[in-house]
Amino acid sequence: MPACQGPATVVFDQSLTEYDFGPDHPMAPMRVDLTMRLAADLGVLGAGLRQVAAPMASEDVLATVHDPALIEAVQRAAHDERFGLGTDDNPVFSGMHHASAHIVGASVEAFRQVWSGESLHSANITGGLHHAMPKRASGFCIYNDVAVGIQYLLDQGAQRVAYVDVDVHHGDGVERIFWNDPRVLTISLHETGQMLFPGTGFPADLGGPDALGSAVNVALPPGTSDGGWLRAFHAVVPPLLREFRPDVLVTQHGCDSHTEDPLAHLMLTVDGQRAAYLALHDLAHEVAGGRWVVTGGGGYAVVDVVPRAWTHLLAIVGGRPLAPDTETPDSWREHVLARLGRGAPHRLTDGRDPIYRDWSEGYDPDTWLDRAVHGTRMEAFPLHGLDPMP
Template sequence: MKGRLIYSEELSRYDFGTDHAMAPGRVANTISLARQLGVLDRLDVVPPPAVDLELIRRVHDDDYIAAVQRGEPNAEFGLGTTDNPVFPQMHDISALVAMATVEAARAVWTGEALRASNISGGLHHAMPRSTSGFCIYNDLAIAIRWLLDAGCERVAYVDVDVHHGDGVQAIFYDDPRVMTVSLHETPACLFPGTGFPEETGGPGAEGTAVNVALPPGTDDAGWLRAFDAVVPDVLRAFAPTILITQHGCDSHEHDPLADLDLSLDGQRASYLALADLADEICGGRWISTGGGGYALLHVVPRAWTHLLAIVSGEPVDPETPTPDAWRAEIGTWAPLLMGDGSDVSFARFADGISPESRVDQAILATRRAVYPELGLDPGF
């Protein structure tokens, strides 16, 4: 069964202008690279369905949606700020992004595909009645709500963006059917200022919010150590029916908006690990999206092409040269290889703790906060 990509050129029009971090080209450059490497040939590529406003209303308030439809600055709803300027057809394009993620969820839930992706999605900061962090409609939350309405018993959401997945966590904080897991740079240093380990879920849903807040400068070895020390345990304990993941690649060392130091190779390793966990725990049912990422030419297209290749079942070797024609499109910034040549080995937390390590302190804080709620031994 082929993996599925939900894509049309309209989805690449979600942008806030050339002088904004969420500039044009992130999705289009990815699609071009994936096409030239033959990745798209190994996927079923289908367009998003027509917008169903009732699905948007399952997460977002009517007056907020009406404000987005008007496309005018509105301080009450966070529209028209420096971070979140209005742009032409903002509602139509944002709603279509949400529909693309819902379509990925529908394809997996109905068994049409085991794996489905919307790299245009991953807008995890949007709240029910406000835009935030370049995110207008929370496509992830809308897709999760669709899955729950369709009868899915438990949904696990894992967010590897450098910023905390605050919108998805907030929307499902009191819902025991949804586990949100976020690995991010510590909110003591970075927007949105949430995602501390002590945020573990609301009344009746204790243990279903899991936050790993990593120190600035965390590299591949530290990040993968933290992932391995927490994510498999909590997912196995929760036993989700479906896994949905957000793959913001702004954790890369070259990203201008944050201070983690991952390589393309480290990010690719996390995608492979999540695919394996979906296979192990969810019978292979895996929905993935894009997210943040502001090294627009050097990082984003390669990262999401790796994601799509994994969705297709045929990962791309990091030593693969980038195509000549694609480099000509991108210009002098275009990287020569699909990887950064980094070693992604790491020492497992289970094999020994270093109390002086800030990464291990972050791991310990998360395990102390949430493991008892899940009936797990924190292991120290």
């Protein structure tokens, strides 16, 4: 991996864990706490990765993407399904607007860090709330921090922003908000909407009439594991980013693609996810001068997966990747035991070697995976002047 070649930051303070839908909701803020503790105990924080404070997003900043009526409903903590509030996915809670706006503010700070040049890479692992729409909360996401951050870049003069979403769920909110804006390329790799929320994100979904090709979707079959996922990623993402040449690369890193995640059906390991993070880091340096904004996203295996995956991610953001077989510290495992009464993983690896067969080696139309990848290439590549065939 190329050297970081510049300062890196993570935007965080403990109060960001106040984004909390309650003890029975799958999106447990404990996953963030355990990640930051593991990263700290392993020396990731401070070792090339400086922690900076998370500001609050103002109503004016939120309104660059969101309708004032939604903002007002969130402020009232209204049980109003017109705005997606008070549902099983998005139950209202005390201080909801404050907690949600704080996550947006943290992400906008990460975007500001990178655009200003204060940081080459900057991360907000509490961000990545990619389902929220301009007028409606959706899928555990009240406000769309990623979209607000991308809009900030555009307002500051960015000409081209690329967004790559590796969450198991389609990044529908970010895609929809920039659907007809040719300055923003959104690429989402996700379990097919035939099987999984939000039921969208197919190869023929390509963007609005003024921005055809600005949306790219890879709808993966359930059961896809490291080799197939990485095959799909490398067949689609690098060629498009190399052609688009963004000013900034923005990535969303939901780790709910893991085989142990309870809400979806892909079968990646932490090792495969780490390989994706390394590839995106290298692409940021290749196509965007290293300017890389990183967010979290989904991930509901709160102890066994999220802290390990995102600690790898933060180490890569900081320019000092951790070896896959790194042991988790005794102090961290003791904290998990004391807090949750259960054991925790002893290593950062799942013991897999994430190898894959490159697309150039041939396309097999008898496999669902290859048909999915081929469909995306056939739909999207010609719109970027690229040859869709291997």
